[in-house]
Amino acid sequence: xxxxxxxxxxxxxxxxxxxxxxxxxxxxxxxxxxxxxxxxxxxxxxxxxxxxxxxxxxxxxxxxxxxxxxxxxxxxxxxxxxxxxxxxxxxxxxxxxxxxxxxxxxxxxxxxxxxxxxxxxxxxxxxxxxxxxxxxxxxxxxxxxxxxxxxxxxxxxxxxxxxxxxxxxxxxxxxxxxxxxxxxxxxxxxxxxxxxxxxxxxxxxxxxxxxxxxxxxxxxxxxxxxxxxxxxxxxxxxxxxxxxxxxxxxxxxxxxxxxxxxxxxxxxxxxxxxxxxxxxxxxxxxxxxxxxxxxxxxxxxxxxxxxxxxxxxxxxxxxxxxxxxxxxxxxxxxxxxxxxxxxxxxxxxxxxxxxxxxxxxxxxxxxxxxxxxxxxxxxxxxxxxxxx
Numbered sequence: 001x002x003x004x005x006x007x008x009x010x011x012x013x014x015x016x017x018x019x020x021x022x023x024x025x026x027x028x029x030x031x032x033x034x035x036x037x038x039x040x041x042x043x044x045x046x047x048x049x050x051x052x053x054x055x056x057x058x059x060x061x062x063x064x065x066x067x068x069x070x071x072x073x074x075x076x077x078x079x080x081x082x083x084x085x086x087x088x089x090x091x092x093x094x095x096x097x098x099x100x101x102x103x104x105x106x107x108x109x110x111x112x113x114x115x116x117x118x119x120x121x122x123x124x125x126x127x128x129x130x131x132x133x134x135x136x137x138x139x140x141x142x143x144x145x146x147x148x149x150x151x152x153x154x155x156x157x158x159x160x161x162x163x164x165x166x167x168x169x170x171x172x173x174x175x176x177x178x179x180x181x182x183x184x185x186x187x188x189x190x191x192x193x194x195x196x197x198x199x200x201x202x203x204x205x206x207x208x209x210x211x212x213x214x215x216x217x218x219x220x221x222x223x224x225x226x227x228x229x230x231x232x233x234x235x236x237x238x239x240x241x242x243x244x245x246x247x248x249x250x251x252x253x254x255x256x257x258x259x260x261x262x263x264x265x266x267x268x269x270x271x272x273x274x275x276x277x278x279x280x281x282x283x284x285x286x287x288x289x290x291x292x293x294x295x296x297x298x299x300x301x302x303x304x305x306x307x308x309x310x311x312x313x314x315x316x317x318x319x320x321x322x323x324x325x326x327x328x329x330x331x332x333x334x335x336x337x338x339x340x341x342x343x344x345x346x347x348x349x350x351x352x353x354x355x356x357x358x359x360x361x362x363x364x365x366x367x368x369x370x371x372x373x374x375x376x377x378x379x380x381x382x383x384x385x386x387x388x
Contacts, residue, residue: 039332039340039341039342039343040329040340040341040342040343040378040379041338041339041340041341042338042339042341042371042374042378043337043338043339044337044338044339047339047374050373050374051373051374052371052372052373052374053371053372053373053374054331054369054370054371054372055314055315055318055369055370055371055372056314056367056368056369056370057312057313057314057358057361057364057368057370058312058313058314059310059311059312059313060310060311060312060313060352060355060357061308061309061310061352061353062308062309062310062311062313062349062350062351062352062355062357063305063306063307063308063309063350063352064242064305064306064307064308064309065250065303065304065305065306066235066236066239066242066243066303066304066306067236067239067301067302067303068233068234068235068249068281068301068302068303068304069233069234069299069300069301069302070231070232070233070234070281070299070300070302071231071232071296071297071298071299071300072229072230072231072232072294072295072296072297072298072300073229073230073231073232073296073297074224074225074226074228074229074230074296075228075230077199078199078201078224078225078226078227078228079222079223079224079225080197080198080199080201080222080223081219081221081222082107082108082195082197082198082219082220082221082222082223083214083216083217083218083219083220084110084193084195084214084215084216084218084220085173085176085177085193085216086110086112086114086115086177086193086216087110087112087213087214087215087216087218088110088111088112088114088115088193088213088214089110089111089112089211089212089213090108090109090110090208090209090210090211090212090213090214091109091110091111091192091210092108092109092210093108093109093206093208093209093210095107095108095203095206095221096203096206097203097204097205097206098202098203099202099203100201100202100203101197101200101201101202101203101223102197102200103197103198103199103200104196104197105196105197106194106195106196106197107194107195107196107197107220107221108194108195108208108220108221109192109193109194109195110192110193110194110195110214111191111192111193112191112193113191115177115179115190115191115192115193116189116190116191118170118173118174118177119174119179119184119189119190120189121170122167122170122171122174122181122184122185123184123185123187125163125166125167125170126167126185128163129160129163129164129167132156132159132160132163133160135156135159135160136156136157136159136160138156139152139153139155139156139157140153140156140157177193178193178194178195178196179193195220197223198223199223199225200225201223201224201225201226201227202223202224202225202226203221203222203223204221204222204223204224204296205219205221205222206220206221207219207220207221208220208221224296226293226294226295226296229285229294229296230266230282230283230284230285231249231251231263231281231282231283231284231285231300231302232280232281232282232283233249233280233281233282233283233300233302233304234273234276234278234279234280234281235278235279235280235281235304236277236278237272237277237278237279240268240279242304242306242307243265243268243279243281243304243306244265244268244306245265245266245267245268246264246265247264247265247304247305247306248262248263248264248304248305249262249263249264249265249283249302249303249304249305250262250263250302250303250305251263251283251300251301251302251303252300252301252302253294253298253299253300254299254300254301255298255299256298261285262285262286262287263283263284263285263286263302264283264284264286265281265282265283265304266282266283266284267281267282268280268281268282269281269282281304283302311349311350311357312357312358312361313355313356313357313358314328314355314356314358314370315354315355315356315372316351316354316355316356317354317372317373317375317376318356318370318371318372318375319346319348319356319375320375320376320379320380322379325345326345326346326347326348327343327344327345327346327379328343328344328346328370328371328375329341329342329343329344329370329371329375329378329379330342330343330344330364330368330369330370331368331369331370331371339371341371341378343379344363344364346358346359346360346363347359347360
């Protein structure tokens with residue numbers, strides 16, 4: 001009886017071991033199936049009809065660059081902050097942010113009773129000048145004949161020249177207020193003065209509203225001419241000696257797009273920003289007429305090309321970015337006209353002129369071939385298939 005129980009226990013253990021082994025084999029089989037799912041087969045007809053290509057990893061030239069950041073800006077002569085020559089109340093302010101203005105256009109009208117007082121002083125002094133001039137000339141003639149004292153002559157001369165200086169100053173002040181002195185001499189006074197646009201551009205900021213009072217120190221509005229925008233970049237101290245005039249700049253607006261635009265180093269600052277340990281680099285845009293309507297103040301990320309290095313790379317269309325990693329489709333064999341590929345992960349570096357640097361070339365045999373055109377679609381389809 002004991003022997004029977006022992007035999008039954010051994011048989012049960014054997015059945016259990018066989019069962020476990022079968023499960024393990026099934027699990028291994030599933031893993032192998034999952035690995036095979038990463039493989040891609042392309043028929044000869046598919047390869048030809050879709051214009052697919054094969055390529056290999058080979059030596060290519062890639063740029064060296066330094067990273068920089070900054071903003072879109074305009075030259076100082078393309079920016080104007082409008083202020084009043086004299087204080088006054090805003091009588092008319094018809095322009096809004098974004099409005100286009102031309103040089104010489106009326107921007108705003110100020111009103112102030114002091115403008116009238118200046119005109120009165122100017123006209124009164126103009127009338128006195130005729131008398132003061134004649135008195136000066138009369139005293140000059142008398143002193144020449146020793147009829148009058150030199151003291152009387154000097155007094156007349158002083159009063160006349162002082163009045164001429166005051167007259168000239170008032171006339172200039174009226175011109176700066178854009179009030180016509182000739183109309184004032186005719187008694188045509190005004191309590192208003194207009195401010196004109198000093199440059200052609202667009203209203204970027206307005207700081208006042210109708211009826212408010214502005215002093216001569218208060219900014220009224222800002223005009224920016226974006227016809228000639230440029231790049232103001234900050235380069236770190238350790239990279240500044242690599243940067244030279246004429247070097248290419250690639251930049252993008254990270255908040256708006258991943259598209260890169262081109263520029264060129266135009267000026268390099270020679271003073272160090274102590275706070276950030278950076279140097280300012282001024283860049284000009286290439287193909288300025290074909291760039292989008294950049295707004296002044298936009299933040300940019302840039303790369304300044306400082307030279308070239310040689311590295312191993314492959315055609316950019318072969319490399320597929322899956323978000324968390326980069327992949328290639330490596331040709332395993334070609335049989336019966338069909339192509340058999342295996343999806344392999346790669347480490348990439350720089351990209352230039354349609355080629356991407358491959359850093360883990362030691363993982364591949366010399367002469368290995370990879371799918372070029374069509375790789376993205378096949379890897380994406382395979383990824384979507386796995387997700388289902």
